[in-house]
Amino acid sequence: MARQSISITEPNDKWLKAQVDSQEYSSKSELVNDLIRQARNQQRQIDWVRAKLEKAEKSGFTDATKEQILAQSKSDLNG
Template structure:
């Protein structure tokens, strides 16, 4: 695992400490890694939505219902 040294603003550091104090996370590193994983997953979802929007704009219409599109988005998030 790569070791990094980073600095936080005081409010962010206090928030990180409070999360560790509630024992939801065992360390600030674990919390920061989890936040990064969540951001990466969100980026995958955003990229998928952008691709769908681009495809829809270029094709004119989609035959998928809003329920089908939502189901597809949820399946990507859960993978």
């Protein structure tokens, strides 16, 4: 595992410490890695939505209702 040295503002450090103190996480490193995983997952979802929007813009109009589009998008997201 790669080791990094980072600087964190005091408010952020206090928040990290509070999360560890509450035993939600065993260490600040575990918490930071979890936050990064969450951010990466969120970015994948954003990229997926962006790709869908770009594809839709290029393909033209649809006859599907907004409810049908939403249902299909949820189905695609959930696998």
